[in-house]
Amino acid sequence: METVLEAKNINKYFKKPVLFHVLKDINFKINKGEFVSIMGKSGCGKSTLLYILSTMDTEYEGELYLNNDLITGDSRQKLTLIRNKHIGFVFQFHYLLSEFTVLENVMLPAKKLGEKSVKEIEKDALEKLRILNIEHLAHKRASQVSGGEKQRVAIARALINNPLIIMGDEPTGNLDSHNADNVFNIFKKLSVEENLSLLIVTHDEDFANRTDRIITMEDGRIIHE
């Protein structure tokens, strides 16, 4: 099995207000096409771990490999590119740019990457919106669509550069069961059909039970994999 993401001996401390060992010796691997969920009590360090894995947080000890390349210690510039090209991130809150249309929001990371022409990017973006069943919203302003729809737009945006892995921090936390189900199905489909890896933090046990594997955390440690 091909490994997409590997964490080796990740430790993190918060120094303020008091020294706090928030992540303790985190080790795990995620394979290509694997759909993994992370569970654990509130405050056990799930979000903190995800920010490290997504390269946004660089203040940690240990090593992080993406596609078997060590990315720990890379320059900010390089990490920004990695985030842009290889990692799709979906937040609990949808975080769209409200001045832009749905389509423009989805196109943004690809425009930043600048590997394709605007025409191609637009075609890709429409394709992603179609996969997520929100093609009809393409030209609406981002501020004018519903919460569940916004979440799907955010997923489409995470997909636009065909990343190696999608990370989500409680992406269904704000959705009703119907919409949460919908998002799960989309993730499942991406994992099966597109062989995409997914790492999703969730409090929803039903959601977690339907994923390939559950990583359980407690007090900054992985207690079950």
Add this chain to the structure above:
Amino acid sequence: MANWTVIIDIAKKQLLTKFKSTAIAALGVTFGIGAYITLVSFMTGLNNMLDDLILNQTPHIHIYNEIEPSKKQPVDIYDAFKNSFNVVHSIKPKLSQKKIHNASPIIHFLNKNKDVKGAIPQIKTQIFYIAGSIEIAGNLTGIQPIDEARLFNFRDYIIAGSPEKLKNTENGILLGSGIAKKMALSVGDRVQISTIKGDLFPLKIVGLYQSGVSDIDAIQSFVNIKTVQRILGEAENYITDINVKLYDIEKAISLSKKTEQQFNVTAIDIKTANAQFETGTSVRNMITYAVSIALLIVAGFGVYNILSMLIYEKMNDIAILKAIGFSGNDVQYIFMSQALIIGVIGGALGLLIGLIFTNIISTIPFKTEALAKVDTYPIDFNVWYYVIGFSFAIISTFFAGYLPSLKAKKIDPVKIIRGQ
């Protein structure tokens, strides 16, 4: 690796959502630049007018014979007292003439110099204007009217008559306007003048002269050089002053020094004679720039303000941009672009406002005794002011945008996302 189309696109869209505050910030810049253009054009216009007033009628080099005590007294020359300490009391200037020796060779020599636009002779003398039993002291200057008009804008100061008329009238006089008023004389009348020795001469008034300085106009009149020579009973080579106009005023000092040495005369250049004048000009310039820069600093605060506000409001957007792969620099460029967009639009409008304002001012009537030839407020239209003004706008908004944009660059997305 910045992707400018995306960056500008984001910058524009964010500004448009804050159209009102953006417009106000841009108007601040507009006001600053508009004021700069108006002020500098107007002030420089005034400066140039005043410069013209002095410089155009003032010779670049004025050559004359200074009456002063001899530097070497006879006792200094006498060998017997060579090694003694000599004290001479009550030194008086040597009895000499005001006349410049060899005036015509000097004029001829100067006129051959390629830097010289023209060197012309004058004779200055004191006379009295006779009105009934009253004698009014005055100055009479013998000139070559046509050359004076050509080199020193003499025509601008003749309010009745013309240089040609003076040249063609043998006993003609261009009477100072103040004198004419005092003695109730006008063109066509006759005026009696008396030399210091007491000889009387009737002259025909062919025109009136007004310099704008009433003290001068109350005593000064002009006649042809030949007329003065005749009045004074002097020969044709009697010349008291030589006025030189150069093509380049900067060469005045060196040429005046050279002339002094070569011909043993006194030669004063315009820079030395009018040193205080330049001070006035530079003070006016300083005020113009101080006011403009103050206005632009205020405008800069407006820009700083709107950007700080935008960055505060768009904290989430900044975090999301960074999360999806925009670098700190990209984010900084977004906000710098916004500052520059405000600068460019505000600046361009400011130039337009300045242009309109100065055009309006240049049509406002401005009549003054002192300046016979000026009808409206003087405006100096100069492309450079517009170039400088626009650069000002860009530079000030650049600095105003720099600090907020640096803050945006440093925003840690994790902190913002956690804060939700």
